[in-house]
Amino acid sequence: MTQEQLAEKLHVSNKTVSKWETGKSMPDYQTINPLCHELKITIHELLEGKADEGSHSYNNESQVMDLLTRIQTLENQKNLLLGLMLTITGILFFVMSNFIHGSAVRDFISGVLVGIAVGESLIGVYIMAQNIYKNLS
Incomplete structure (x- = not known):
């Protein structure tokens, strides 16, 4: 085959x-x-x-299947947690960026934090959405 x-x-x-x-x-x-x-x-x-x-x-192959099901569930939970952590970290960076401004260097650092915040949040949302989509199909 x-x-x-x-x-x-x-x-x-x-x-x-x-x-x-x-x-x-x-x-x-x-x-x-x-x-x-x-x-x-x-x-x-x-x-x-x-x-x-x-x-x-x-x-008893049902025990093996049960074990594999549990492993898959744990892996899905790990991925969901990773996505959630990235999203929360991104939000925290965004909040931190609002407190840093006043000079050119501080404005630059604030901009970098905003960029990191957006990137982390998008990656976190993508990982969570991918995990949810995988579980639905």
Whole structure:
């Protein structure tokens, strides 16, 4: 089966499948069961990268899926927190910039703080929006 055929069956891009194959990323926890079904392997075989020899086979794959779901949830929460922290820091820099003015140097520092504030806030909002969009799809 080609990457493109597998991608079509799993409703992902062939670039995503390529990243899985090269080890640059792992499948999303919601994709693991369908992926294992398509490849006719167990979750353990997928995670280990080799066929089971029978001695270390997981009997309860629902526990593995539960663990993967928890990991994904924690990662989503981490990304959301990062975005929130960047946005708040950006707002704080903006507030600080309002207290610094009076001379050319202070005005320059104030302008730099405003630039950093805008940049951090935009990055924070982007990270949060990307995380929310990812959770909705």
